[in-house]
Amino acid sequence: xxxxxxxxxxxxxxxxxxxxxxxxxxxxxxxxxxxxxxxxxxxxxxxxxxxxxxxxxxxxxxxxxxxxxxxxxxxxxxxxxxxxxxxxxxxxxxxxxxxxxxxxxxxxxxxxxx
Amino acid sequence: xxxxxxxxxxxxxxxxxxxxxxxxxxxxxxxxxxxxxxxxxxxxxxxxxxxxxxxxxxxxxxxxxxxxxxxxxxxxxxxxxxxxxxxxxxxxxxxxxxxxxxxxxxxxxxxxxxxx
Numbered sequence: 350x351x352x353x354x355x356x357x358x359x360x361x362x363x364x365x366x367x368x369x370x371x372x373x374x375x376x377x378x379x380x381x382x383x384x385x386x387x388x389x390x391x392x393x394x395x396x397x398x399x400x401x402x403x404x405x406x407x408x409x410x411x412x413x414x415x416x417x418x419x420x421x422x423x424x425x426x427x428x429x430x431x432x433x434x435x436x437x438x439x440x441x442x443x444x445x446x447x448x449x450x451x452x453x454x455x456x457x458x459x460x461x462x463x
Numbered sequence: 464x465x466x467x468x469x470x471x472x473x474x475x476x477x478x479x480x481x482x483x484x485x486x487x488x489x490x491x492x493x494x495x496x497x498x499x500x501x502x503x504x505x506x507x508x509x510x511x512x513x514x515x516x517x518x519x520x521x522x523x524x525x526x527x528x529x530x531x532x533x534x535x536x537x538x539x540x541x542x543x544x545x546x547x548x549x550x551x552x553x554x555x556x557x558x559x560x561x562x563x564x565x566x567x568x569x570x571x572x573x574x575x576x577x578x579x
Contacts, residue, residue, distance in 0.1 A: 350509075352490040391467075391550070392507065441506055450495040450554055452567060454506040 353455035372442035382454035471573040486551030495554035
């Protein structure tokens with residue numbers, strides 16, 4: 350499986366500010382994904398990030414709130430904009446796995462918004 | 464109706480016990496099924512895929528019943544290190560659909576605690 354790293358691993362932010370989360374993969378992958386896992390909840394897909402095109406957002410998530418970049422096949426960023434306490438969550442990036450049916454996850458970024 | 468539902472848990476079992484988790488899914492067109500394991504404050508990690516014929520990996524056995532839209536995970540001779548949350552995951556993609564890898568639907572997970 351791919352080795353995936355995320356930065357920062359955790360952060361505490363003030364409401365109204367923005368945070369950019371980085372995801373780095375040790376091999377080239379076509380598709381990268383961004384998820385959110387709120388406390389006690391399952392993982393929810395925010396968007397799919399393809400290199401060279403705009404990200405595809407799931408229902409309930411919009412580009413203005415969660416802008417995504419995918420400048421190459423090994424890197425992506427997710428920005429959480431104009432944060433509120435409701436954005437406190439774990440944000441995880443993932444990449445396609447073997448057989449392209451599964452996904453492998455980065456270690457996650459724990460975000461607390463005060 | 465939730466797309467993927469799991470036993471609420473938590474399951475508290477002694478070492479050596481056999482424990483079974485159940486999961487149901489709502490979309491009959493679902494194609495692929497998985498169990499992931501998530502340790503506390505860690506990312507989910509793929510435990511095993513689930514096939515119609517059933518599959519076994521050491522102490523772990525996964526079963527799929529497409530007619531009942533039901534998935535199960537059996538852990539035999541449980542170890543302290545098995546303590547984690549087990550996530551039932553369903554891939555809703557159909558064939559070679561662009562972006563299909565993004566259609567993983569996660570259950571909320573079942574927490575297992577194995578005690579000495």
